[in-house]
Amino acid sequence: DLQPGRVKPLLYTYRVLLTGIRLLRTGKVEANLRALNEEARLSHVDDLIALKVAGAEKEEVSGASLEFHAAEYARLRGLLDSE
Numbered sequence: 001d002l003q004p005g006r007v008k009p010l011l012y013t014y015r016v017l018l019t020g021i022r023l024l025r026t027g028k029v030e031a032n033l034r035a036l037n038e039e040a041r042l043s044h045v046d047d048l049i050a051l052k053v054a055g056a057e058k059e060e061v062s063g064a065s066l067e068f069h070a071a072e073y074a075r076l077r078g079l080l081d082s083e
Contacts, residue, residue, distance in 0.1 A: 002070045007048050008057040010069060014045050017076040024083035
């Protein structure tokens with residue numbers, strides 16, 4: 001489960017999940033989150049990247065936003081487990 005936290009660790013979580021999914025699907029490692037998200041097309045990842053680029057990587061993620069990301073974590077973890 002995701003705990004309230006900051007943008008940057010959340011980006012790491014998405015990177016790990018998307019890297020794993022891509023590795024299992026293609027046999028290739030890609031660790032660049034922007035490149036991974038070109039395939040995944042998750043607008044919320046683009047939003048988090050924009051926050052980081054703007055210098056807000058320490059911004060808190062909580063409440064409804066955290067619930068959304070927790071659901072996405074579960075969904076992506078399910079994809080990873082099914083590959």
